[in-house]
Amino acid sequence: MKETAKRLLYEQAVGRIGRLIARETDMIAVMATVACELHHAFSYFDWTGFYRVAGPGLLKVGPYQGGHGCLQIPFDRGVCGAAASSGRTQLVPDVREFPGHIACSASTRSEIVVPVADSRGKLIAVLDIDSDQPAAFDEIDRANLEELCGMIGRLA
Ligand code: SME
Numbered sequence: 001m002k003e004t005a006k007r008l009l010y011e012q013a014v015g016r017i018g019r020l021i022a023r024e025t026d027m028i029a030v031m032a033t034v035a036c037e038l039h040h041a042f043s044y045f046d047w048t049g050f051y052r053v054a055g056p057g058l059l060k061v062g063p064y065q066g067g068h069g070c071l072q073i074p075f076d077r078g079v080c081g082a083a084a085s086s087g088r089t090q091l092v093p094d095v096r097e098f099p100g101h102i103a104c105s106a107s108t109r110s111e112i113v114v115p116v117a118d119s120r121g122k123l124i125a126v127l128d129i130d131s132d133q134p135a136a137f138d139e140i141d142r143a144n145l146e147e148l149c150g151m152i153g154r155l156a
Helices: 003-021 027-041 076-084 138-156
Strands: 047-055 057-064 073-074 091-093 111-117 123-131
Touching: 003 027, 003 091, 003 138, 027 057, 027 123, 027 138, 047 073, 047 091, 057 076, 057 123, 073 076, 076 091, 076 111, 111 138, 123 138
Parallel strands: none
Antiparallel strands: 047 057, 047 123, 057 073, 091 111, 111 123
């Protein structure tokens, strides 16, 4: 997708989401809204959703759009576990090159996972987005999704 088109789509989607979740504090409602709006805004998003911190070192699936997502992911596995344990966004151009990638779908080629921390800096979830396109995600995705995850965390 051309950079200008992607930037415009994010400007529209993040603005729309911001208005929708502005005063919501129920995280399931917030995550469901974000997953829905993002998934339908970007054609290259083939799985869009959250994994929530469900206990020490454990993520459990939250609201998502797309095919079946695995229900639990320990912090020491997968791209989601790497984002949760490092606290850093994982931008993966080719999932086949990522050691320990968990393939919920055989068609996934690239992935981005962004940590979500609350206002005290405590990790509460990760936002996971898969694409069937190779190298679908770039710094525009990273910057906008991190901004969005910051917005979500401030509501928690
Ligand atoms: N690919 C993720 C697992 C979640 S499915 O993609 C929805 C990972 O490696 O952590």
